[in-house]
Each structure stands twice: as structure tokens, then as C-alpha cells.
Amino acid sequence: MEVKADQIKTNFFSLSFKDLQNLLKSQNLKEAGASLLFNYVYKKLEFSPEIPNLSKETKTFLIENITFSLPRITQTQKNTASIVKQDTTKFLMAFPDGRRVESVLIPFQGKYTLCLSSQVGCAMNCSFCYTGTQGFDRHLSTEEIVGQVVSALSWLKEIGIKERVSNIVFMGQGEPLHNMSAVRKACEVFLSQNGLSLGREKITISTAGYLPGLKDWLSDPLPVNLALSLHSPNDNIRSELIPLNRKYPLREILSVIQKIPLEKKRFVTFEVLLIEGLNDSISFAHETAQLIKDLNPLINLIPFNPFPGTTYTRPSDKAIEEYKKVTESYGIATMVRRTKGDAILAACGQLKS
Ligand code: SAH
Secondary structure, X not given: OOOOOHHHOEEHHHOOHHHHHHHHHHOOOOOHHHHHHHHHHHHHOXXXXXXXXXXXXXXXXXXXXXXXXXXXXXEEEEOOOOOOOOOOEEEEEEXXXXXXXXXXXXXXXXXXXXXXXXXXXXXXXXXXXXXXHHOEEEEOOHHHHHHHHHHHHHHHHHOOOOOOEXXXXXXXXXXXXXXHHHHHHHHHHHHOOOOOOOOHHHEEEEEOOOHHHHHHHHHOOOOOEEEEXXXXXXXXXXXXXXXXXXXXXXXXXXXXXXXXXXXXXXXXXXXXXXXXXXXXXXXXXXXXXXXXXXXXXXXEEXXXXXXXXXXXOOOOHHHHHHHHHHHHHOOOEEEEOOOOOHHHOOOOOOOOO
């Protein structure tokens, strides 16, 4: 038998469950092999087709044609020096072409949330974001997005941590809706009962307001949570913060979001990055609440995380509390995103390759 070089094999992590079924079917192999392999890989974290019950033909086909290669974790950084299990950990993940992205594991109520990157760098160039300063390099493929999760899970397994990764957020480097097809398929793997089997409400995609991606979401609804980086209720300041807003102004974005069907008990999260003296005033809080109050909103206030070279500063805790009181007075559940990991530049907007 001729075994192909890894580079020309199909990467297992690029395949949805359906893709694998179709692939096996196209070879006249039993589709049932797909669920055996998917469950083995994603539930047991064993990366090989040497599985009991898999037919010899299927095994041979998989060995010849499929690789399980993953991004390599080249560096891990913890928020504290002590060996605390429940600690924020930042990974630098390297791909075969030498590009690297960061993924961050964030402890949350005895479980973990994993923050993923969707691109190397980012094209959005937001004024408050460290990633934006490095510019756009390239999109990540499905296998590179799924690979970040599998590599992080393997790392946890290796160091003997039993706590689960229960939530996935696309809030690392990149604009996920600018890379919709790869992100969409990665979500399929995360949601698949044979794959990671995460609940729909456990995955959140955060966007700066990339309208073509939102329209795609609307025409073929993605069954996960949507978060919009709102940051300002008026276009002037929003355009200063997010240059993309000049091309796709807020009203257009909100009108598409309004049309996206929400399932029961689901919300749209509006992230509001608060910068001292720029958008943290009480009158802004009122304007924000009035703008979104009818959209099933949940507000996530994100105090600005500073990084080298920025001129922005974080508001006082008091100013943040005052803002929160106002939005809550409109009946909007409002949370302050506690900064985790900023000692290692692993907090929102601090990720750079
Ligand atoms: N491109 C996506 C996701 C990436 S960032 C988006 O724009 O939504 C995830 C969140 O972190 C966004 O709400 C983003 O605005 C916020 N963020 C970026 N830089 C930040 C910083 N320096 N401090 C605090 N939050 C920041």
C-alpha cells in the first residue's frame, strides 16, 4: 500500500461529520465508520484510525488518506506564577507554515471557556485593539480553528486536569464573520453529537459588525450565540473605534441583526468596550440602552484593557458601575466582563501573534 505524504492527505479536523460520512460513502465504505472515528477522536482524544470495530478496509483507507495533524502549542503562559489549576492560560499555537495565533483558556465556575482565533492578524484595524496593530495576514482554515480546541483539550488531558471546556467564544484574534465558511464548519464540529457535542448556547461568535457575514448568517442561520461589538450608540464615535463602521454603519447592522431569528431563551449580546472620557458617560449609557432595548439584548461591559502604545485608558470602577445602573434601569441584563489574564496580555484585544 502506498501511504501519501501528510501534506497531501486530508486533515481530519477539516471535516464535518457529514463530510466524513460522504467521504467514506464515496469509497463504498460503511458510513458507520464516521461515528466510530468521530467519537473516538473528539471524546477520547485519541488520534488514530486504529479503533476496535472499524473494518479493515476503512482503517486502511483512513491510514492512507487522512492525517490528524494539529497546531503545535509552542508556548503556554499562566496568569500567576503558582501552579493553580483554575488559572487563565494563554497558548501560542503554531501552524505548519510558521504562522501563529493565540488561544486562551479561561476558568469559569469550575469549567473552562476557550477563546479562539479565527484569523492570523485582523483586517478591521480597530483603534483600541492590539491585534489590529499587526494587520491582516490570512484566514484560518476549519482544521486550524478546530485544531486550537483539540490541542487545548489534549494539553488539559496531558497535565491531568479533568475540568471540561464547556464554552467556546470566537473572541481571539480576527473577525470571525470575515472568515464565515471556515468558522461555520468549525461550529458544525463543535455542535455535532458525534463531535464535541457542545450545546448551541455554549458557543458565541463576536463580530465587529461585518455586514456580509451577518447577511450570510441571516440567510443560513448559524445556531449559536451572536455578540456584536457595539461600543458606541452613535456612528461618529463608533467609526473612530471601528473603522469598518464607515462602510457598514450601525443602523444597517442592527437592522440585519433584528431579522436573525432567535431561538427560545436566546439573546443577542452587545459588547460595550468602555474607554475613559470617550464613551463611558451616563448619557451614552442611556443612548445605548434606548438603541437596543427591543432586540432581546444582554450587555457585556468590557473595561478597556491597555496595551503598549495605546493612548486610551480604562474608566474607574465607579464609572463602570454607574453605566451599568443606567442600562439595567431599562431592564437589560448587564454584566461587567471581569478582566482575566491581563497580566499576560491574554485579555480581550491584547492578543498578538
Ligand atoms: N473581531 C471580533 C472579535 C474579537 S475581539 C469583534 O470585534 O467582536 C473580542 C472583544 O474584545 C470585542 O468586543 C472587542 O471589541 C474587544 N476588545 C478588543 N480590544 C480590546 C481592548 N484593548 N480592551 C478591551 N476589549 C477589547
